[in-house]
Amino acid sequence: MLLGYRYGLCNRGKLNCLIVKVQLISEKTESADAVIIGAGIAGISAAYYLAVKNGMRNVVMIDERAPLTLTSDKSMECYRNWWPGPNDHMVCFMNRSIDLMEELARETDNLIHLNRRGYLFVTGDKDRIDKIRDTAAEISCLGAGPLRIHEDGSKTSDYAPSPAWGFENQDSGADLLLDKQIIAKHYPYISHEVAAALHVRRGGWFSAQQMGMYMLEQVLDHGVRILKSKVTGIALKSGRVDSVHHQSTDQTYNVGTDVLVIAAGPFVNKITSMINVKLPVLNELHTKMAFQDYLSVVARDAPFMIWDDPVQLSWLPDERAELESDESTRWLLEEFPGGMHFRPDGGVDSPILLMQLSYGLDVVEPVWPPQFDPFVTDILLRGMIPMIPGLSSYIGRMRRPFVDGGYYCKTSDNRPLIGPLPVQGAFVIGAFAGYGQMASQAAGELLAAHVVGHKLPTYAEAFFVDRYEDSNYQETVDQMQDKFGQL
């Protein structure tokens, strides 16, 4: 007999802890209508839309770890519908995903703490304003909502920040603030050097962990089984999926199935290589920090804030000299890319700010646990100072900053892979990069539509694995280089 694991949730309704019951599962090859490899947000969402929303019976998930513990609990938990082209596919996809998240929030009395504070992209460079305005107008036209421009010196601006809590009846689109006085009035902690701010309205954050746990509870209630085991092989028969081998406590077991969903996060290519498929993905390590703002420099009702300009970290003269003298630290004096971001985390009494910056993004082979850059706390704190000068009070006075992170598994156009693989019966859902939580609802729905044969939405074509075979598309991607909205 195989000692399998079956997950159950304790304290139903609060969804705060997961208990593991050991159960006996037949040693013989069992069979399933669908097997999902991976119980991160991608796998759980696939299971939710297959079993709960489409009534599929006998779904088995296999994960070598506890659900949601590899990448899916490392997220900043933010969402937005503000995505660049080409075409409107990403905007439509995210609008759909946010619609579904809002439905889920309504049906659970907002168990997932969805807010709609928006994203505030800030620049201190007035020469970038025209470009920001043009890009914003383009994204607005893709379906992200109207662009409202609040000109410099405007006396009649009706701009107001978003409410801190709740998500109903809010503006969509974006407000481009060109008047420093409006910015200073509503966001007094932002640098007086600010030149413009773009407030994207259909965005904010939520408890992605609660959302994952809620879906997990639902899938378990609908008969989905989770096996804690490592997938080691996939057998094909006449060119199509036949069974999945997995290994637990030194023994190998099989699950026979016609439908295989691969949701293995950063290890997706390890799994697809078992069926001789190589997907066009790479992995980058991204780090975040939970930082204690115990001096209340930032207001607790702040939106998600992004400094859009490259930054030079501020070092004291003696620190600068020390870094300069050592080849291994000289890079800390160089310019860092734009995109430093943070948001308040927790309730009104929490001092926590979550901070993130994507820098030094080499393509890496994922290893677990990852090693984080020992300078990351200083880089993140000092990198935020051009946007929030008050944070300089914390240099040398940070209290127990906590660092974690995970891999962005991504494609060259920063769009997911969702759909069938070239082996009959095999599907993929992944390459979720830095947006997997916000995308998970529409992604799970789309994956299920592929599996059960429902009509596909128009954006489905943008996520097929073979899209790069179209040379025109590949050329467009090459021209856009890295302008795909990664944060």
Ligand SMILES: Cc1cc2nc3c(=O)[nH]c(=O)nc-3n(C[C@H](O)[C@H](O)[C@H](O)COP(=O)(O)OP(=O)(O)OC[C@H]3O[C@@H](n4cnc5c(N)ncnc54)[C@H](O)[C@@H]3O)c2cc1C
């Ligand atoms: C620092 C950071 C910040 C982020 N911020 C945001 C954000 O603000 N908003 C947002 O929407 N997204 C964000 N993301 C992205 C989001 O967290 C990811 O896109 C998402 O969690 C990926 O989910 P996944 O299910 O594809 O992968 P994972 O969560 O990694 O799950 C994959 C699962 O597959 C299992 N697996 C792999 N191989 C095997 C095997 N051989 N056998 C059995 N099981 C296997 C693993 O154990 C794992 O549990 C962020 C990510 C990071 C790292």
